[in-house]
Amino acid sequence: MKKIALLPSGSVSHEAVLYLLNGEPAEFVHFKLISDVFMATVEGKTDYSVIPIENTIEGSVSLHMDWLVNEVDMPMQVEWVYPSIQNLIGNASEFQAADGSMDFSKITKIWSHQVATAQCRQFLAAAAPQAELEQAGSTSEGVKIVKENPGKGWAAIGTALGAKTHGLDVLAERITDHDNNFTRFVLIGREPIRIPRAPEHVKTSILVTLPEDVPGALHQVLSAFAWRRLNLSRIESRPTKKRLGNYYFYIDVMAEADSVLLTAAMGEIEALGCLVRVLGSYPGYAYESK
Numbered sequence: 001m002k003k004i005a006l007l008p009s010g011s012v013s014h015e016a017v018l019y020l021l022n023g024e025p026a027e028f029v030h031f032k033l034i035s036d037v038f039m040a041t042v043e044g045k046t047d048y049s050v051i052p053i054e055n056t057i058e059g060s061v062s063l064h065m066d067w068l069v070n071e072v073d074m075p076m077q078v079e080w081v082y083p084s085i086q087n088l089i090g091n092a093s094e095f096q097a098a099d100g101s102m103d104f105s106k107i108t109k110i111w112s113h114q115v116a117t118a119q120c121r122q123f124l125a126a127a128a129p130q131a132e133l134e135q136a137g138s139t140s141e142g143v144k145i146v147k148e149n150p151g152k153g154w155a156a157i158g159t160a161l162g163a164k165t166h167g168l169d170v171l172a173e174r175i176t177d178h179d180n181n182f183t184r185f186v187l188i189g190r191e192p193i194r195i196p197r198a199p200e201h202v203k204t205s206i207l208v209t210l211p212e213d214v215p216g217a218l219h220q221v222l223s224a225f226a227w228r229r230l231n232l233s234r235i236e237s238r239p240t241k242k243r244l245g246n247y248y249f250y251i252d253v254m255a256e257a258d259s260v261l262l263t264a265a266m267g268e269i270e271a272l273g274c275l276v277r278v279l280g281s282y283p284g285y286a287y288e289s290k
């Protein structure tokens with residue numbers, strides 16, 4: 001059975017990978033920190049790691065992208081999109097008003113992952129402006145902290161699965177400010193993984209580092225894709241972390257890496273003096289609500 005490393009039980013990553021596998025058996029190995037999730041597969045303890053890389057509200061999860069690029073050399077094997085449905089979680093008896101309704105003015109602290117907190121800003125400002133916001137390594141870690149500290153007026157933002165896992169109550173459901181709040185996840189690993197449904201698309205992620213002081217270099221790179229009518233779904237610059245002002249471009253191309261057109265485009269870009277690194281060529285799955 002495939003072993004899959006991911007954030008703690010009840011995290012959005014956990015809900016998301018259960019959705020992707022759709023009943024296919026797998027052994028989950030949970031870690032508190034995303035760096036340990038990455039390293040488990042790099043060190044061969046697991047076959048795949050679940051990495052959230054992009055969110056509708058927060059954009060790129062830069063820390064995770066940087067790990068993919070700088071710290072590990074492990075191909076992306078599949079990407080999929082999953083809605084981040086966040087809830088306010090706690091011990092209902094701590095926040096009950098005399099008439100039985102929920103009194104959120106009693107909340108002193110709210111724990112969560114910073115990306116999840118950012119998705120619920122308007123709700124938090126309206127419902128519990130007095131609450132201090134505390135950062136946890138994942139949404140489920142926030143829920144666990146609340147469970148372990150009863151009677152302090154603490155609450156967490158997390159998934160329904162997280163509330164169930166830690167035996168807490170959902171105080172308010174679906175508190176994200178925008179309904180179209182999705183997160184893009186990837187599985188990194190040495191081998192392709194079989195998913196029991198047809199993919200929506202195939203994508204290749206590449207990193208391009210431009211030669212220094214060559215006028216129009218980015219334009220030339222983009223032309224190599226444009227005249228071949230290769231569709232780019234994302235382009236983003238990130239610092240190389242080697243020298244101030246040095247950036248690489250992270251580019252997603254809607255084609256297979258070994259297709260004639262993309263192979264030729266990458267060859268042309270290299271001939272221009274750029275460095276090209278393929279991070280993965282993989283199937284992608286859209287979210288279909290059941």
Ligand SMILES: O=C(O)C(=O)C[C@]1(C(=O)O)C=C[C@@H](O)C=C1
Nearest residue numbers: 011012013052084113115138139
């Ligand atoms: O904390 C979790 O539950 C995670 O799975 C992590 C993560 C992220 O890092 O982006 C994933 C999706 C959510 O929208 C918020 C947090």
